[in-house]
Amino acid sequence: MNSFGQHLKKFLVENIRDYAMFLALLAIMVVFTVLSGGNFLSPVNISNLIDQTGYLGVLSIGETLVIVIRHVDLSVGFLSGFLGAVAANLMQFSHFGALPAILVVLALGGLAGLLNGSMVAYLNIPSFIATLAGWMAYRGALLLATRGMGTIIISNKTFNAIGNGYIPDIPGLKNFLPGYHKLTLLLGIIAVIAIIYSSIANRRRQIKRGFEPLPMDMFILEMVFISAGLLYLTYELAAYRGISWTLLIVLLVTFLFYFITERTVLGRHIYAVGGNPEAAELSGINVRNVILIVFTAMGMLAGLSGVLFASRLQSATTTAGTMFELYAIAGAYIGGVSAAGGVGKVINSLIGAFVMQTLTNGMLLLGVDVSLQYIILGVVLAVAVIFDVATRARVR
């Protein structure tokens, strides 16, 4: 038992950077649950919270890559709003179907990102300025696209389902576990099994390679925590209406970007350019291409964010996208990306965005005054970054 305590202490000390955010999230959730008399953890609220995170989460993922290569993209908030309005226009006034409208918007987003990237990569304009120009221009474009009348109501049901609908359940099981979404339960259990299986396989590989793996007790503890968290989330979702289309899309996008950043040559190039651009160049990496690709991906994610937000509101409004870029950047920093470049994980940024949204949602639920909400968000962001800097210094 004593060695368990020692292991735990060593583990927490060595990995505090990775786990602090999860512990903080847990603490925040406990506080809100207690203060709200349990309302915070009601299935409907958790489900809402996740859907609200979607349109910010995808932006946080994009900003993560942009910040990793030592840049920033301020234009994506209003770009997201503008592209949402473009989608609304296409469907309401040009008789586009949902899918064609979405594809057009994603392509436009990519183009806008490419434009930002070109200014940065070829003209060496600081990304802060290049994208600040976009911030202004897209804000104007958004006003133009909503034609001054404020709101375009979207009537396309397929499109609106993205932000408000849920995946269908397994048919023909009406009497089994009534009140729960069976497919969600099934997917949740499969995910837990897959994670445990791949973690064990990974641990075996480490041992075979002669690397020092996590002590067995810590490994089990980690698995228990992850499984418990995932299963609880699954239960919450299943008890409401199951996995929403938004959640499904965000999970797919996250997995895609996780895979690209962690497992592909392109991902390695992105981190290399962020870690040391000169060394990357002298290693034969085309730094300009990497910048272009990252900004283009960011632009496409802005398009996706616009779609998610417009479909959730079932309308395009003049204020859509306001401050999204700043929330997304905050989420990425809470998730631990480094402004010095080369460090940052997309999944952590998604969780970071979730932390931001949890705070907003919880404070709203408790009826905290809006002025106080902003102050608290500011303090949390500052604390997160101070913590990050402090632990980084200690590691060094």
Add this chain to the structure above:
Amino acid sequence: MDTPLIELRNINKSFGEVQVLFDVNLSVKKGEIHCLVGENGAGKSTLMKILSGVYPYGQYSGEILIEGHPVQFHNISDSEKAGISIIYQELSMVPEMTVYENIFLGNEIKKGTVVDTEAEIQRSIELLKAVRADYIRPSSKVKELSVSMQQLVEIAKALSKNPKALILDEPTSALSEVESENLLNLLTELKKQGVTIILISHRLKEVMQVADAITVLRDGHTVAYFDRAKEDVDEATIIKHMVGREITNLYPPKIAEPTDEIVFEVKNWNAIDPKTGRYLVKDANLYVKKGEIVGLFGLIGAGRTELGLSIFGNPYKYTVQGEMYLHGKPVHFRSPTEAIRNGVFYLTEDRKERGLILIDSIRKNISLANLVAVSHGSILDDAREIDVAENFVQNLSIKTRNVEEKVLTLSGGTQQKVLVAKGLFTEPEVLILDEPTRGIDVGAKYEIYTLIRQLAKEGKAILLISSELPEILGMSDRIYVMGRGRITGELPADKADQETVMTYAID
């Protein structure tokens, strides 16, 4: 018995669990040049950071005495008040500010509440004269000065505080031989004016030239002290103390002869700075044969690095003219990517700034320039990558626990080996090595040299760029000398000696 000006007694210092200094003693007499020597990681810089208050009182154990009185420095300004000024290896100046602004940075001369610019400029002129640099204009921006001029400004800045003792950490590491010589003369002169100097240096030749006393550190211990007024000491003895073993040969013997097959050649090669129109390289002609080690010697500013970079796909976008041939066929590389693809690799002189990704692991650094070889399609194969890295770790005896270790934590010599491994993994035919042993200790140098010999034996064509003459003479089959962008001489190794090569270099 005179009281020493500075005395450090039984200094112990740890970083976390790692102890880096063990009961170190140092005693510096007034008015002497005291050299502190030791391999990288011996603890020299740490010791000086304790003396200058960077590591404040309380973070170490032991005593500091200035003129016999115990002192406690809590920060740098404490040590400056006690008369100690330190000049670090990395110069710390604001490039966009002028010389006089830098000299008085943090120490401004004021008239009321405003800065007295006139007085600062006047005083700067005097100080620059004192460091024999009256050709530097106080109103020039520091970024317009060469490294050696910046160093003189740094010394002028230190003198502005009227120090009793001046500490210089590797001041000549970025200087050419002539510039180093001038700096050493200046130090001798300052000594005559009564300034005590502590000099940290790798270059033993310089140490022998100026030192009145020498303290040798090894692995955090004081292992030897020589007062040269009483007993002189030779280089070999000092090296023996530094490394704890006798190094009989600084350079490994040749193990193979070069072939006659010319692998790589440039003709009428020019590289021009597009901003100023200045020729960085002019009319260069050179070739390298299979299995040959060709030395390229030049002082700082001779255009050696620019030549290497302009060949290697020209990443810094000079205007390049001339012809390049690989196995007799004309080639043209538009980027480092193309150069690597064609079997040419350039190993940078600046491993930290341009060579390695310090926050990444050994594994990721080694594979970086040839990720195609460790991936299927564009998906990385971790297992392959780890195998590759482990192979290099074994073959180049890279000292590390495992390949996941971050490069940041490795010593200079080990980092250099990782950089070499990265270059070798691209399987180059032509390897351009730019200062491959800069800033690494004697033992690691020998290992790098052995490796270069081995690579030549395997048939690589090697261009060894260096500003260390003994290295060029000790390693090369053939030598080119550069001066002011031109190749000023070409000599076979057996016809070359220090004087001849240097004559071409300063031509």
